[in-house]
Amino acid sequence: MYPTLFTTPGLKAFAEELDAERGRQLQKFGDQRHPDGTGSASQQVAAGAARARCHVAAEQGAMAWQHILDEEVREALAESDPAQLRAELIQIAAVCAAWVSDLDRRPQ
Template sequence: MNSFDIAQARVLADVKRERDAQDAIFGVQDLPDGTGGPLYECMANTVRQECDRAFEVGRGTFGDVFLEEVYEAMAETDPAKLRAELIQVVAVGVKWIEAIDRRAAE
């Protein structure tokens, strides 16, 4: 296992601990998704355009990418597509945390 795999495993273990803590506090929750609709579609388009612009001028950030993924998920109503978008949200979050940890180790 290389250092990137070890760092990622540590982040995923942190996520697992947080999920376990959430279940201990709240139990299993089956809430409605609360996604879709014109507001989230508009926000997704706006945030996507802002993210693209930020990267075009060399000032793109993890925050830009993360918000783009979040709003794309919030705009989605199809369960399979929503799941795929949420996987992207979590993956960007993990990547961002890995970058934070690398900076902290410097």
């Protein structure tokens, strides 16, 4: 369907599914424009708490995808600079790709 652009295992399939879902969203809702709604003091506090939970889970050997994704989402919500917000959103997408890859490699 797409030219070979991806070298990371599983990323091509993830990108194709993401593209299909994005197409469904565009068809259903159109091209949406909304304010970011990020960067508040309470969001910054929540990001710090998520980082701490992730750190504790890692120290205890109890790291789960939930911890990683929560930290990345909270960091994005805490960001007010558009370039930094974009970078955080890319990190969220990458964590989602890694989590999906992990799910796909698990035994049925």
